[in-house]
Amino acid sequence: MMTSRRLLQLAAIVVVLAYPIVTGGSPVWQRLGALVLLAAISASAWNIVGGYAGQVSVGHAVFFGIGAYSAVVAFVHLALPPILGAPIGMLLSVGVAAVIGVPTLRLSGHYFSMATIAVGELVRVLSSTSNWLGGAQGLGGPAMPRSVFDLSFLSALPYYYIFLAVLAGLLGLTWWIERGRMGFYLRAIKDSERAARSLGVSAGRYKLYAYMLSAAFTSLAGSLYLCMFGFIDPESGFGILLSVKMVVMAALGGAGQLFGPLIGALILVPLEELSNSLLGGQGAGITFVVYGAIIVIIARFLPSGLLSLLERRPRAPTRKTTATPSAASGHAD
Amino acid sequence: MTTMLLLQVVVSGLLLGAVYALFSSGLSLIWGMMNVVNFAHGEFVMLGMYTAVVVWTAMGGGPWASVPIAAILIATLGVLAYFLLVRHIARGPMLAQILGTFGLALFLRYGALWVFGANFRTLPDDLVGHSFVLGGIRFDGSRVLAGVVGFAVTVLLHLLLTRTAVGSRMLAVSEDATAAQLMGIRPQRMQALAWALAGAATGIAGALIATFFYTSPTVGETLAIVAFVTVALGGFGSVLGALVAGLMIGVVESLSAFLIGPVYKDVIVYAVFVLVLWFRPQGLMGKT
16 A cells, blocks of 8 residues: 555656656656646645645735746846746735735634735736836746746746746645644634634644745745746736636635645646647637536636545445535635 | 815715625625525626626617616526525535635636736716716716616615515525515515625616726626625624625725825725624624
8 A cells, every 4th residue: 555655656656747848848748747747836826825824815926926027127127037036026025925824814714815916916907007117018027038048948847847846845844734733723723713713722823824835925926927937018918817817726726735736737737738739819808608518617627626526436436425513614704 | 176186085985885786786686695605696796797898898788778777687697506506505514605606606717817818998988977066066977877776776676675575585594594484475476586686786887887897807806805894894694784884894995096106995895894893793784
């Protein structure tokens, strides 16, 4: 049992590392792989606060945008390599997360989600009125790489391995948190905040820690996005669809599960790319129609995500899927 | 002169606010009754707007045709959404609730983009586009129609809930569904009725807004946030709260567009929202 599991893990690592080679060095597949990993980074970052702590933020694009804009501002206004903006963006995001989080994390359930939507939209509108940030037109990174520090490559291959390393680090950190005291507290808060509090868990503080940590890594994802695409505008940096995608990927795979966001990204990113390329420019509409339908079906029939299929297999015939402990989190009031 | 202009701005804010109140009351009703937030609410309004566009341009009907047709169509959509989706996700994890109605929102928004295209549509303004001057204030025919009908229907909805037997049955379900069931009320029927009423309210509001606003597939996004603000301010479950809050939001929006600049009117509305959630999350008239 244990050895077969080990073998499976080893096989997964080999496949992930060798993927660009296995696919014959095809640029399309390399790009797709990099995009999946980037989406998995931001969805996994969201998962820390949205999945483990059960605080469904629909405004995480704020941090993604801060990361992307920090990277491009470092280049445009300071002539620095974009990636040097990443740590500044992470610090800024942690600060902004504290400012947003202290009042909003006190709100329960839907109120928190709606407050994060409002903050996200507020930031998006404000960013489009700022000349310093390029207004509605946005800002572009270096047109030509000046050195390797610009992280500006023509091929998607370097991005693939950079994103893979970041994702591995993030998942390692998440795994460590999951198994430690903080993970235990976060799950307790998610199941019943009142019960967690009565047991002496300082719920507000741990929710805030999770939110700030999540913000830092979402910001890093934004900086990496800027390095790969070299351009950011208010819609692609702070747009609400960006926040929604993070939620959807985590929830599709399984929110609050280590590999849930990665599974979600593995399904949704290729789906989006495929329908975009098959249907051309006007296909974006149909892509999101399909996207919406998938989300509705998942919410209706698999409310705990795809990974819940694996866990609950022995008891699948009983119709008690909605009675899992996490179901109680819906009625926190 | 300036006071006249300011008065004009306040009046047009009140007229707009009455329509905000109408579609927000639907969101408030469902929220109070089922503790479910319909993130597709703005898309319901958007479809009401397109219904008006289609009735008006393809069938040659005016507001007297488009408003009832939109009411019936969106009420049907609400009932369908309730039976096919919402009924099942209402007891699930909160994430599934948010996802379910958000997925529905994406489906409807981009379905509309697919069907109607991305272009902004406007209605021919020969029917209600007349403006008239009364006491030194200029009124737009379409805005007056929208404001007056919006106000009247919201008041009717409030009376329906507070003065009729069906209304008290619905309120009983929203207080305690189990107890209501023991009293012989069928909670699912009342919840379906709430979705029908909310759908009708959003349909009417959408058809009214379409007379003076650009119709586009993405218009629901902004309107949904207006509805969230209104419900948060008015207190969930309260139609009267939605009415008062809707009028306030309309005035705040008009005044900030006039005094600060049109770009910042959304900023002000979102900021009001965050402040309300911060200081009084149960809303002005909400129960705790």
